[in-house]
Amino acid sequence: MSLSTVFEGVDLPGILAGGSFVLVLILIVILAIFLHILHPILARRYDHLLFKKPWFSQAELTLYTAWPLNLIRSIQYMYLFTFPDYLKKRRFKNLDIEIPVSKTTLIISRIYMSLHILLVLIGIVFFVSGAYIYFFVTPYAE
Amino acid sequence: MQRAFLFFYPPYTGYKHEKSEILVESLGGVGGGILFSVATVLLMTTPVGWVAALVIGAGSVAAGYAGSSIAKNTYNTYFKNTNLTKLTGVNRICH
Numbered sequence: 350m351s352l353s354t355v356f357e358g359v360d361l362p363g364i365l366a367g368g369s370f371v372l373v374l375i376l377i378v379i380l381a382i383f384l385h386i387l388h389p390i391l392a393r394r395y396d397h398l399l400f401k402k403p404w405f406s407q408a409e410l411t412l413y414t415a416w417p418l419n420l421i422r423s424i425q426y427m428y429l430f431t432f433p434d435y436l437k438k439r440r441f442k443n444l445d446i447e448i449p450v451s452k453t454t455l456i457i458s459r460i461y462m463s464l465h466i467l468l469v470l471i472g473i474v475f476f477v478s479g480a481y482i483y484f485f486v487t488p489y490a491e
Numbered sequence: 492m493q494r495a496f497l498f499f500y501p502p503y504t505g506y507k508h509e510k511s512e513i514l515v516e517s518l519g520g521v522g523g524g525i526l527f528s529v530a531t532v533l534l535m536t537t538p539v540g541w542v543a544a545l546v547i548g549a550g551s552v553a554a555g556y557a558g559s560s561i562a563k564n565t566y567n568t569y570f571k572n573t574n575l576t577k578l579t580g581v582n583r584i585c586h
Contacts, residue, residue, distance in 0.1 A: 479561030
């Protein structure tokens with residue numbers, strides 16, 4: 350059974366909802382693998398510089414030490430490397446120390462963050478089109 | 492054996508259809524919950540306290556429920572004739 354037969358006779362909301370659902374699942378798996386490979390490297394390099402009191406609250410310092418919440422820590426670092434101007438106004442205020450970021454780390458964090466934002470956008474498409482089908486499309490006749 | 496099978500799972504709904512429904516529902520629930528947390532990470536640009544953490548936890552549960560019902564409804568509306576357990580190969584593991 351090929352993909353074309355699955356989507357045969359399906360109108361636009363169905364294609365959007367079904368396609369975004371499949372894409373969301375694929376992207377979640379890719380991002381999870383990506384993050385689990387990157388997390389130990391980023392933690393070893395930047396924890397002693399960035400994982401501290403003024404930038405993370407005491408609750409966060411406790412919560413983000415164990416899986417799965419420790420992945421949020423790595424995402425915040427990559428968020429900082431990708432959007433330094435924005436994050437230095439918000440979470441990492443008064444970040445006066447020089448953070449050593451290599452070119453490879455920068456490129457990898459940019460790739461990660463673009464996939465992350467893409468996942469959020471596709472997720473919005475899934476929820477909006479799915480809710481449209483849920484409330485406005487008449488269900489199949491039994 | 493075949494008769495007993497048909498007795499417990501009437502031919503209309505179909506055992507296969509129900510299996511696909513359960514698969515889609517659980518994947519939608521997991522996907523919805525993860526999507527909510529992935530979106531909130533982008534918004535967590537200021538330090539988060541305990542109250543906000545509890546709100547995020549409750550929200551991800553709600554998003555998981557919404558995701559599962561939306562996915563199930565989409566499957567039932569458009570892809571009812573597709574046997575997803577066969578397509579994904581799950582039926583080789585779970586009979």
